[in-house]
Amino acid sequence: MQEFIEMGGYGAYVWSAFGLTFVVLAWNVHAARRHFNRARLQAKRRIQSQAGAGT
Amino acid sequence: MTKSGFLLQISRDLQVAIRRFGELLQPLFFFVIVCSLFPLALSPRPALLTEIAPGVIWVAALLATLLSMEGLFKTDFEDGSLEQLAVSPHPLPLLMLARVCAHWLMAGLPLVIVAPLIARMFFVPVDALAALMLSLLLGTPVLILLGTVGAALTVSLRRGGVLLSLLVLPLMVPVLVFGARAIDLAVQGAPVNGPLLLLASLLALAVSLVPFATAAAIRISLD
């Protein structure tokens, strides 16, 4: 286990590269979800204001 | 018919430009000033200056062209004459090419003419001056062509100046690489055919494709 973490002396580099990748991938999932929710909210408001103007 | 439209456009653009002669000189001044800052910032050691001269001249030429691009369509956009251009019977890409030619005569050609002077201030050997002028002669039109796309895309935006540079600078990398390398080789006394031919092919590609992109961008901006 210890050996696995040390990565033959390259541990700091390997783990920071993989960690950074993980962070960026996770952030992207979050950002895509936020983007969709915002668009949904906007669309909902637009529909409501249209319906309000229609009646 | 279309040919006369092309020439008409060039002469019109040139006439307008000559009326605003002071503005015309600004990019040229900019070029000269930026170049002369480098010896002051680094050191006036001839060996160093000769080594950095190709890069300095090309980066300064690139920035000077960029500086002249922002105003290219601005006034025409504001007074509506750009719209007139778009609805004229002549094909818009051709008119854009005419505009590029006129603009190069005013903003590109002066750089080509002044560059040898700057190069001598950087102790570039006289033998290398021909290659230097040739590289600028082939490269500055490409810079201006790429700049017109950026100018056309950002003309309807209120503050498009910085954005224009962001869009266009990365596209100008190949011209910079080949252009500076041509001068570099010439300074070393090596044959410069390679980079000059590459610059020429870039020019051919840009002349044949870019006017269409610019015309499309103009139509989008006018919407």
Next chain:
Amino acid sequence: MWTWFYKLASPPHFFRIAGMLTPWVMGVALSMITIGIFGGLVLAPADYQQGDGFRIIYVHVPAAWLSLFSYSLMAIAAGIGLVWRIKLAHAVAASCAVPGASFTFLALATGSIWGKPMWGTWWEWDARLTSELILLFLFLGYIALRNAFDDISKADRASAVLALVGIVNVPIIHYSVNWWNTLHQGATVTKLSAPSISTSMLWPLLVTAIGCTFYFAALVMQRTRGEILLRERRARWLELELN
């Protein structure tokens, strides 16, 4: 076949189908990435030259592949949107930008981390890293131009022109940077690519790369659904969909 295709290209259908598919695609993507990374970190043997440091390629190469793939997809979608005036294509193009830029950033960052033990510096003007840097600038320019417009249809078309000019330039930039690099660096630097490839090293790389592509597809679908909502003006199906 074609009618199916046309149906998919209509925003409501795409919205629904993508909504159903996205979780599955994301699931496949994440499990493939996990398997690939496990294979790369644990099962693959250490490289005889680069030791365990070579394992960084399991994130670097997929990121570099996706940076190019996403720019190409963005330009193709933008071109289709511009020529045939298809809203959905513009929506796809707009969705590629942020994930694409992040993969480009990852390719740069992991390349630079790899460079520290291998080259001894964080940054080397290596041809591939320099190309990625310029690609990142292209992505950022695209995003900046898109954000500068208030009108979404104008933003779509203007950024489409930029993406098309960019995609023609990408190979030229790549070539010029390679050319510049070989001239300025006589000595060959150990390349940041899969070294003496053996099967036990290669399969995790392929699995991770395919997994990342699925991941990218899931993100694009999710974002495209959002972009459709921003562009849709006909309220009928939206009302049904949102309530």
